Amino acid sequence: MSGKDEYYNRSKQEGYRSRAAYKLRQLDETASLFDRNDTVVDLGAAPGGWLQVAAERVGAGGTVVGVDLQRIRDLDPDADGGEDDWGDGDVASVETIRGDMTEAKTQDRLRETIGDRGADVVVSDMAPNMTGEYNLDHARSVHLARQAFEVALDLLAPGGDLVVKVFQGQDLEALQDDIEAEFEYVRVVSPPASRDSSSEVYLVAKGLMTAPVEAGDRVSVEIEDVGDEGDGIATVDGYTLFVPGTEAGETVEIVVDDVKPRFGFAERVD
Structure with a gap:
């Protein structure tokens, strides 16, 4: 057939x-x-x-x-x-x-x-x-x-x-x-x-992908909260970035490592 x-x-x-x-x-x-x-x-x-x-x-x-x-x-x-x-x-x-x-x-x-x-x-x-x-x-x-x-x-x-x-x-x-x-x-x-x-x-x-940032971008952000895994959480135009080694209330310089559809990852550089 x-x-x-x-x-x-x-x-x-x-x-x-x-x-x-x-x-x-x-x-x-x-x-x-x-x-x-x-x-x-x-x-x-x-x-x-x-x-x-x-x-x-x-x-x-x-x-x-x-x-x-x-x-x-x-x-x-x-x-x-x-x-x-x-x-x-x-x-x-x-x-x-x-x-x-x-x-x-x-x-x-x-x-x-x-x-x-x-x-x-x-x-x-x-x-x-x-x-x-x-x-x-x-x-x-x-x-x-x-x-x-x-x-x-x-x-x-x-x-x-x-x-x-x-x-x-x-x-x-x-x-x-x-x-x-x-x-x-x-x-x-x-x-x-x-x-x-x-x-x-x-x-x-x-x-x-609707992120306002791309991998390699360097921006200054305020850490608004800390997630369950201990990473700091910042937002850029409503988009969530996880930043290890940061605490709530800090303002830090970061470089974006990886961008996903709903969230991304970054490292502090200051």
Whole structure:
């Protein structure tokens, strides 16, 4: 049985709206994208296979929002048989927005829907209408991936993750470099559910970096508290830095050693 037949038949049997659902399941298994109660945004979400997977993975306490120019039929995991007979009851409700993510009104509606806390994961399986001209199709896929990247920078909470589809080609490395500059790390993943003939890969970016400092920066800080491990705790524009060998109330000169999505480490130099 071919890969196409396998995943197509499984999607029908298990109630998923597209065989692409298995790509997201495999990406999650590879990169641990979803946690319970997460908020997930799916760009280019029609017909809804990725929404179904996200709703299952984050559970009833999570939030899943899909955006697409096309209408997405309501997802009902409790349907009696048929195409929407999926999920085990512990799934998130899914909200869909019909609109163009390049338009301000769609962006505003999405921000309002996910709230001030932001999204934990942004995923995009968007692909261009194929022309058959490889370089053009590749360039268009990179353009769509960059659009998703920009949306993610706007919506993700610190430490959030991003998944974007792109076709392999000459601009892939530059796109990966640009995304990697904003995240802790980026991987190129080709899930088994992708067709053998496809040139698609997924860039999986983990840990959005929002720190106001970089490794090597030298700043003066006040030690506000001492943590459980005995390290001093300072903040720079709300970002936490752990500084060994300091005490609460001190003002010290530090050099930043390592920067993580939500906190960093530094050494005193005075």
